[in-house]
Amino acid sequence: MDILYIHPAKQEVEARYDKFRSCPPYPFIPVGVVGFVNMLRAEGYQVRGLNLPVELLQRPTFSLRQWLKSQRILPKLVLIDLHWYEHSFGAMSVAQTVKETLPDTTVVVGGLTTSYFGEEILADFDYVDYAIRGDAEEPLRQLAAQVVGKGSSQVNDIPNLIQRPGSGQRPEQNLGFYFADAATLDSLDFVSMDWLSNQRAYAALQYSGAGLMTLRKPKLLSHWLTVGRGCVFDCIYCGGGKESHSELAGRNGYVLRSPEGVVEDVARLAKEGFQQVNLSLDIATYPAKWWRAFFAQLRNDGIRIGIYNEFFQLPSNDFIDELCKTADLAHTEVAISPLSGDEEVRRKNGKFYTNERFLRMLETLKKYEVPIFIYFSLNLPGETPQTFKKTLYLADQIGKTYPHHLLRMLNPCHTLDPMSPMSRQPDSFGMNVQFTTFRDYYDYCKGTGWEPRRVVRGQHRGFEMASRPTRIVEQMAQIWDVFAQAQQFRCFPVPRGW
Ligand code: SF4
Known part of the structure; x- marks a missing residue:
């Protein structure tokens, strides 16, 4: 070699x-x-x-x-x-x-x-x-x-x-x-994995949904596929947003692959027996012309495969209609991150929609019986015991309206992402930041690889909200755990690991 x-x-x-x-x-x-x-x-x-x-x-x-x-x-x-x-x-x-x-x-x-x-x-x-x-x-x-x-x-x-x-x-x-332009991205092979040891076990790991995951003799296979690079948003907790791509990779917003190129790759995956493809960026935030062409060509070519898509914001009803007409819904899942039930906290962190619009969008997904994964985020800037009550309320509303067999929900703690707006301008968000160098991240990872006996959720995350000490985050985590345990759908406790 x-x-x-x-x-x-x-x-x-x-x-x-x-x-x-x-x-x-x-x-x-x-x-x-x-x-x-x-x-x-x-x-x-x-x-x-x-x-x-x-x-x-x-x-x-x-x-x-x-x-x-x-x-x-x-x-x-x-x-x-x-x-x-x-x-x-x-x-x-x-x-x-x-x-x-x-x-x-x-x-x-x-x-x-x-x-x-x-x-x-x-x-x-x-x-x-x-x-x-x-690049x-x-x-x-x-x-x-x-x-x-x-x-x-x-x-x-x-x-x-x-x-x-x-x-x-x-x-x-x-x-x-x-930096790689769109033509370069389209010229690359983002599908072949025969160079990777245990490639089928890895494909099984990439499958997202309710199916049982087995690494040995896997039946459900998925593949994370590059559909473009960059981002047009700047969520304050994310180091992969527009500003950091601009500074580190010289990219201004998205570099989009062509819908035809992506369809070709999806066709290869379907032919090779993959049940699902995970899209690397939220194509619902691409120009409508792009995703209309993408879905239309998949249908014209008779390609039916599950799609995993993470919605960066809320998709339009048109997008959901197209997705659901095209994808194999048995192997589809969409992830949505309202982050908090408090609209102000959500907006401050970079997601721009109201609870009302969010719940209306869920009604559309429900009509098609689309499996969904909802992400809140327990320790983000602005989330306090007061706003957290709204998070619990929204989580409860979702649980009461969305079919339980199609619903998963998680409320993890975030660690400070290098280059995120929160890391670069902590004062603007009322944050005290502890991780600033590579050595800080090296030590953090070295110290959090294995679960200790006693875990305080919110600890060792590289930041603390000035008015919300870690013990408050742990209290909120315990309340969430009680809520999660009482649910009939797959609502997970706040992870104890990092
Ligand atoms: S979290 Fe926000 S900034 Fe980061 S990749 Fe997703 S949409 Fe872009």
């Missing part, structure tokens, strides 16, 4: 999920990885992929170190995603293991978290050779040519690459800049 891609767990590389009670291992691979891995393969490189948490869940004694040593041809280049901050410790643990086992191999990290903290990562973690800021396709194409030896790029000329110029000097980003 020339190149190895590894998706880290939140936990260390030797994590024993069979022995200890872990917090979520965060097994999802960022959607963009599929495109650049297939691009590198198309360039002629032998590329393999490992999803470490999936390997460890399948085989608890799996040893990355032994696996690396046992390879007949050792990779010259190892790519590790550090997109979500939850992998800050796990990604470094993988990088360290790779470097200790294969000292001559070049280790690269990339993703949104890397984009924000790239210089600090290179300054503090010797076992990472390069970091990529923003990775062109930087990786050139770096692979340089490292694997099939081209002649100079490392200094590679766009978006952060490197150490020399010993004692501060890491810095090369001058060249690249």
Whole structure:
């Protein structure tokens, strides 16, 4: 093999999920990885992929170190995603293991978290050779040519690459800049996964809905598919909003793939026996022309598959009609995040709709019997014991009106997302912020990989609302748990892990 891609767990590389009670291992691979891995393969490189948490869940004694040593041809280049901050410790643990086992191999990290903290990562973690800021396709194409030896790029000329110029000097980003446009996205293969070990188990993990998930001999398969990049919103708790994409990747709003290109990919998935496709962005917020063409072509081509879509705001009735006429509803689920029952708190956090509009929209979904997943968010700015009463009231109304077999509901705590508006301007939101550096996130992940005996919900989240100490969040969590337990639908208690 020339190149190895590894998706880290939140936990260390030797994590024993069979022995200890872990917090979520965060097994999802960022959607963009599929495109650049297939691009590198198309360039002629032998590329393999490992999803470490999936390997460890399948085989608890799996040893990355032994696996690396046992390879007949050792990779010259190892790519590790550090997109979500939850992998800050796990990604470094993988990088360290790779470097200790294969000292001559070049280790690269990339993703949104890397984009924000790239210089600090290179300054503090010797076992990472390069970091990529923003989009990775062109930087990786050139770096692979340089490292694997099939081209002649100079490392200094590679766009978006952060490197150490020399010993004692501060890491810095090369001058060249690249971001992927719509044509580039459409030219990439975001579907083929045959390079990934245990690809069917991973496809089973991606299925979202009421079906029973089995990793061995899975029957229900899904796939997260890139339908575009960026975002047009700036929800204050999110590090993947418009501003951060603009600053870290040079993107202004969405870069949309063509509906025809996405339909082609969905057709491939349906043909390969996938029951569901998870769309990487909310296509209901795309121009109506886009989703009308998308749904019409799926119907014309006779492609019927379940669709998982997360509504960033509220969809129009027209959109719901089109979705429900087209998708296989037995394998469809839509996620909606009203965040709070208090409209002011919701608006402040970036979701712009009233309870009345929200409940009316649920009536439309109910008419079609669409499975839904409702997300509140217990510890966001503005949510207090007073506003929380409105959240409970709204949750109760939903439970009383929506068919129970089609309803799931969760009210988790958020951790401070780097680059989120809340992280950048904490004073504007009445927040005290505790996580500001990569080391803060590394320590947070290292300390929260495994469930402690005593958990205070709201603790170790990197921020605290000035007038709402953590013990109040825990009190609200306990009230939610009592509410959740009394429901006949799948209403989950506030998670005790991070
Ligand atoms: S949470 Fe808000 S800002 Fe973040 S990706 Fe979703 S819609 Fe965009």
